[in-house]
Amino acid sequence: MTRDEEIGLIAELLGLDAENSKFLDENVTRSPIERYSCPDRFADEMKGLFRSKPVAAAQSFELAENNAFLSRLVSGLPVLLTRDADGLAHAFLNVCRHRGAKLVRDEAGCKKRFSCPYHAWTWSNQGELIAVSQESQGFPDLDRSQHSLKELPVYEAYGFVWVIADSSCSDTGEIKKSLAPLSEDLNWLGLADHRIAVEETFEIAANWKTLIEGGIEAYHFRVAHRKTIGPYFPDNLSTYQMLGDNMRSVLPRITLFELRDQPRKTWNIREHANIIYSIFPGTQLLVQQDHVVWVHLEPLAVDRTRVRLATLVPNSAPQTEEMQKHWMRNQAITTTTLEEDFELGEEIQQGFASGANEYLTFGRFEGALHRFNQVLENAMKVPEDA
Template sequence: MNAPAQPIHFHRPVSELVQSDKVHTSLYTDPSIFEDEMEKVFRNTWVWVAHVSEVPDVGSYKTHWVGKEPVIVVRDRKKQVRVLLNRCRHRAATVCEHKKGKANTFVCPYHGWSYALDGSLRGVPHPESYGDILDKAEHPLVNLRVEEYAGMVFATFKDDIEPLSDYLGPAKKWMDLFMKQGGSFPIKVGGEHRFKFPGNWKIQLENTTDAYHFPLVHRSFLHSVDKQTEEMLDFVGGKGYVEDLGNGHSVMVMIPDLIDLEADLERPIPDRYTDLAEALRAEGHEEAKVRQIVRAVGGSGFNLNLFPNIACSMAFFRVLQPISVNETEIHHSVILMDGGPPAGNRARLRMHEHFQGPMGFGTPDDSEAWERVQAGAQAGRDLWVLLNRGLPAEKKTADGVAGDVSAETGMRAAYQQWKKLMTA
């Protein structure tokens, strides 16, 4: 029996749109490719939906998306985290409109069908009209499969998918290192800001492991920091590296000395944190704890990309939400120390605002670059996006392959996973 024909985009099968050193520009611009991605990528892999700190108690919830499908992430009465499709089983209205909150039930505003926190259908107004033809047990909110690692909650539509632990693979050790930003306290999401940019989601996916752009795009940010910080962030050409971790995941190590935030705490405290250290001492913390908190406040020296939609980036979570082929929403979540010292959390908030905030020196410049990529991608009918930087010097590692810090290794990793899912 012949295999089904592959869809053709710009006169090429989808399997030919991703090559070892380049991808076809139609991956940014073809609406039919985007629609295929929502089915073949986002419905067929593990997708990040929440950090456990966002649903701490019974009834705590947040609304999110898996691809373009709205979901509710909620902790049920047995303290289990559920991911429910945000769609009434009667006439399809959403049953929750708030971004976050606390609830005992979810009630459809259209006809009043009510659902328990585990998604089961609890009540229907005027049930006598149905006679005996409505079995409530047959109409719960749809539950997705859910698993957690290191406080990160992932969901999938695919029941027979590999366990999350296997999917994450070598990325798990980097997730464990990233969570050390609590400075011995648990980490928590301390709020987020959202914005949209007129570009394809994969343009942003590439950015988190793109050190090549940093000294140019973020020149204004580098001019806004002290000399010591500027020198620390001059990592292009340094000893860092980018590593392919399998399944589309990758890590970009920019500052190798800050991989493990609990190592070498006896090193001098940077000048920019002198005031913070004094404030922590004034709060009564011992010197060892002061050094641990100060180190944690500065964030990790690496960016971790977890395919397809979440980045653990230095000191924040960056979540991408595809909207259309040429529109993406970004959620930037600040990471705080749950129960940690107020001085430390204030410092992390100020740092987040400085780079990631709407008036910051970093993300606004990034989003301008992403927008220009989408605009430029409209030029030419059959052109390619080059991803060959660092390819000649890549070396095999225990976990995959690695290149220098400005290599496009992470992008190549993500697109090979994209190709695997899109041609499965």
């Protein structure tokens, strides 16, 4: 985010409040319930979105050391992330190339090589097959180069390891292209110099899109969050901007109005607003005053989503017991608030199954939801020359 953009966003929100207005889209729109409840539709989204678009598979801090590794689910597929002895990040399908067993069962660690728990075929952390038990007798003509681990496109930038969960794709260009419109903002955040201080994981009985939609509008704050953060935010005041397929949402706190009488050169948006970056399709960054919450959505089924919340803090912050308590308190506030959204999301999913509605209705001040779904639908379209 440039300084001019920061000043412009604050001025826009102050202007909307002064006019007792909202950031409005042209029309009220609808979203069919089938988009949130159809298993076939979900399968298409996994293939057409989550396995063809970049996903923040890890924060760079998690692979801080050379020869570190992570084993985790990425877009529904078992993935092995490694950092080799030269410091380069790699991503592979975590699947043995002999008989298909899961190669690495540990969630994290530090290793230069990985032996399959089934027959002990062994690969380097660069994906090369380096040992085969009883090879001369059992596999006399084996071409090891044809049995390397299936590699995935990987690109490390802005403090994350980005992966496309498609082994048929060998080019990182799609990752760079998708992130390019966010480059100024992500550089502004400086997350390459952050670490994970606290993290939690939840499984929510709701479609992943419902959870995204709940985080990009302020219309519900005074009602759904009246006992938590609602009183700290003006009623239904927000703005958003599209950055390529991604979105930047700004939800001001009531302290923003104090800036009316302050020189513009002193304005600081992080001190007076929550900024949410929705990185298409399923990564969100909630920017707070002194930290950033990484919200990672892993769709498991049409009506089930795993959500990982990780508080990212500057490496320069003191690593003391007192500071850790501070980060834990902040994570607890975020978790309490999001659990209110999660409960609503699960109830909404139950409502989908009831048949009460054929579609959802998005008001003009819920335009961010329409834009998100518009991007999604465009991404799902099959090119005419395909």
